[in-house]
Amino acid sequence: MFQFKWLWHNLKGDRVRYILALCLSVVGCSLTIINPYIGQRIVDLFIASDDAAQRLTTERGLLVGLGLAMIGFSLLRTGLAYFTTMLFERASQNLLFRVRIYLYNKIQGQDMRYYDRNRTGDLMTKMTGDLEMVRHSLSWIIKTIIESLTVFTAAVVYFFFIDAELTLWLLILSPPIGIVAFIFARRVRPMYVDLRERLSQLNTTTQENIAGNRVVKAFAREDYEIKKFTEKSMNYSVANKAAAMVWLDYFPYLEIFSQGFAVILMLAGGLFVMEGRITFGEFAAFSALIWGLSNPMRSIGIVINDIQRFFASLAKIIEVYYANPDIVNEHKTEVKRRYQGRIQFENVSFKYDGATVLENISFKIEPGETIAIMGATGSGKTTLINLIPRFYDVTNGRVLVDGTDVRKLGLDELRCNIGVATQDVLLFSDTIDGNIAYGDPDMPEEDVMKFAKLAAAHDFIRKMPEDYNTIVGERGVGLSGGQKQRIALARALAVQPPILILDDTTSAVDMETEEHIQKSLRELDFPCTKIIIAQRVSTTAEADRILILDNGRVIEEGTHAELLAKRGYYYDVFMLQNEGIGREAMTHGQK
Numbered sequence: 380m381f382q383f384k385w386l387w388h389n390l391k392g393d394r395v396r397y398i399l400a401l402c403l404s405v406v407g408c409s410l411t412i413i414n415p416y417i418g419q420r421i422v423d424l425f426i427a428s429d430d431a432a433q434r435l436t437t438e439r440g441l442l443v444g445l446g447l448a449m450i451g452f453s454l455l456r457t458g459l460a461y462f463t464t465m466l467f468e469r470a471s472q473n474l475l476f477r478v479r480i481y482l483y484n485k486i487q488g489q490d491m492r493y494y495d496r497n498r499t500g501d502l503m504t505k506m507t508g509d510l511e512m513v514r515h516s517l518s519w520i521i522k523t524i525i526e527s528l529t530v531f532t533a534a535v536v537y538f539f540f541i542d543a544e545l546t547l548w549l550l551i552l553s554p555p556i557g558i559v560a561f562i563f564a565r566r567v568r569p570m571y572v573d574l575r576e577r578l579s580q581l582n583t584t585t586q587e588n589i590a591g592n593r594v595v596k597a598f599a600r601e602d603y604e605i606k607k608f609t610e611k612s613m614n615y616s617v618a619n620k621a622a623a624m625v626w627l628d629y630f631p632y633l634e635i636f637s638q639g640f641a642v643i644l645m646l647a648g649g650l651f652v653m654e655g656r657i658t659f660g661e662f663a664a665f666s667a668l669i670w671g672l673s674n675p676m677r678s679i680g681i682v683i684n685d686i687q688r689f690f691a692s693l694a695k696i697i698e699v700y701y702a703n704p705d706i707v708n709e710h711k712t713e714v715k716r717r718y719q720g721r722i723q724f725e726n727v728s729f730k731y732d733g734a735t736v737l738e739n740i741s742f743k744i745e746p747g748e749t750i751a752i753m754g755a756t757g758s759g760k761t762t763l764i765n766l767i768p769r770f771y772d773v774t775n776g777r778v779l780v781d782g783t784d785v786r787k788l789g790l791d792e793l794r795c796n797i798g799v800a801t802q803d804v805l806l807f808s809d810t811i812d813g814n815i816a817y818g819d820p821d822m823p824e825e826d827v828m829k830f831a832k833l834a835a836a837h838d839f840i841r842k843m844p845e846d847y848n849t850i851v852g853e854r855g856v857g858l859s860g861g862q863k864q865r866i867a868l869a870r871a872l873a874v875q876p877p878i879l880i881l882d883d884t885t886s887a888v889d890m891e892t893e894e895h896i897q898k899s900l901r902e903l904d905f906p907c908t909k910i911i912i913a914q915r916v917s918t919t920a921e922a923d924r925i926l927i928l929d930n931g932r933v934i935e936e937g938t939h940a941e942l943l944a945k946r947g948y949y950y951d952v953f954m955l956q957n958e959g960i961g962r963e964a965m966t967h968g969q970k
């Protein structure tokens with residue numbers, strides 16, 4: 380079975396430990412028949428025999444020996460159980476650790492499309508609850524199954540040796556129990572698949588709510604969110620109860636059958652003792668071991684439930700385990716080169732799941748040039764720049780960096796050559812220093828400060844309680860939008876990339892600060908091609924060229940002056956943004 384093959388594969392390094400644990404479990408559980416056997420001897424020799432009183436004096440040594448053997452085997456079994464539990468725990472925890480790291484690497488290695496399709500809450504469930512379920516299955520469920528089967532088999536074999544007919548009478552109950560268990564398992568399985576899905580929805584809602592708590596508060600939608608969460612929680616709870624209730628449908632039958640063992644033993648065994656077919660001691664041995672037949676039947680429901688949970692969780696983990704990104708680093712390089720920064724788009728088109736977003740785009744950027752991209756919201760600006768570091772691959776055409784198709788460059792080399800400040804600023808829960816030096820953790824503090832100054836962030840950082848060592852909260856909590864943008868800019872500059880991409884990075888900063896940033900960008904002390912997405916004409920005016928995007932097409936291209944002269948989209952935006960100034964100038968002119 381594929382799932383077990385997968386487990387076996389991932390037990391690599393702990394296989395010997397795990398097999399040893401299974402073997403010791405079998406040995407330990409087989410020993411359960413020894414004490415009933417000793418008990419049988421004691422009853423037959425020293426309690427039920429005609430000369431029992433005499434034996435107590437003549438064979439006292441044997442009695443003491445049997446008593447000590449009972450204690451000894453009990454201790455041995457306890458010791459084995461302790462040791463095997465330890466082995467199971469170690470092996471399963473090691474597997475959990477290995478698989479978790481592997482899955483984390485897998486998730487890290489996925490491309491943007493994967494993140495578009497998978498919800499964070501679902502991925503978190505896979506990395507936590509599902510993995511823990513698999514570990515639990517390995518250390519507990521499989522162990523329980525093996526132990527139950529061993530005890531059951533050992534008891535049956537021992538019973539056969541004592542009396543085959545009485546054993547067959549007892550085993551009469553096994554087929555109906557097997558049938559009930561089979562029907563139960565078939566009915567409950569889809570319920571656990573559904574349950575797992577509901578858990579993932581619950582976690583997604585929780586994650587989105589916590590991450591988006593500011594929006595919730597800003598719109599005073601706490602009640603709505605609580606209601607939404609309660610609904611998801613209720614869904615999960617209802618599904619859980621439904622699964623538990625199914626078990627209750629079958630539980631009475633299994634319980635009755637399990638108790639039936641004791642009844643059959645009492646009736647048939649009693650008759651056999653009266654007929655002299657078995658001794659009192661043998662009857663006592665049956666009684667002492669009958670739990671070995673009934674207990675596995677009792678726990679069958681719990682085990683089946685856990686097995687279903689295990690399969691539902693394992694399926695989810697295997698999904699991540701074998702998910703392969705479309706964009707992979709096929710051209711790994713030993714040494715990462717520094718690019719010149721020449722960029723070319725050649726008839727590039729791009730679709731998101733069938734929807735065309737960019738169409739036939741061609742342009743060229745020479746090393747060191749600054750290109751501004753402007754266009755209405757949703758026109759495809761972010762999508763366009765996402766194609767340069769290969770966050771997505773083109774649908775048609777080519778994106779070339781330094782004359783080579785980006786698909787033929789080493790992915791890590793390519794990305795190391797590009798500094799990006801994204802539109803949604805994400806800072807890590809770390810110090811400001813750690814955030815700026817994210818691309819190069821060994822960066823000296825003076826350099827961190829240098830880049831903070833270039834990004835106009837130094838002054839406000841200085842005013843923070845612990846300067847550069849101030850910890851910013853998750854996603855940069857504690858900073859204003861403009862401050863976050865400036866730290867993100869410093870982070871992008873700090874890698875001194877030959878290609879710098881700024882996606883609306885100065886939208887939240889004031890004009891004066893923007894002026895400072897623009898001056899810094901003009902005077903960078905390393906060669907750098909800059910692509911700046913911006914909505915403000917003040918940001919784009921000084922670019923070497925401006926591209927205007929509309930509905931995924933370049934509709935205008937040229938310098939500030941050229942585009943103004945064209946009197947197209949750029950001119951309209953310019954007039955709109957400078958309406959006041961324009962009117963004033965006209966009034967002055969008329970005077």
Ligand SMILES: Nc1ncnc2c1ncn2[C@@H]1O[C@H](COP(=O)(O)OP(=O)(O)OP(=O)(O)O)[C@@H](O)[C@H]1O
Pocket residue numbers: 495731736754755756757758759760761762763802
């Ligand atoms: N991950 C995605 N999956 C599917 N469609 C997407 C995805 N990201 C963007 N789109 C769609 O692609 C189009 C272009 O989006 P894009 O983010 O590139 O626009 P933009 O010009 O950067 O907009 P803005 O100025 O608002 O940032 C939009 O219609 C958007 O809905």
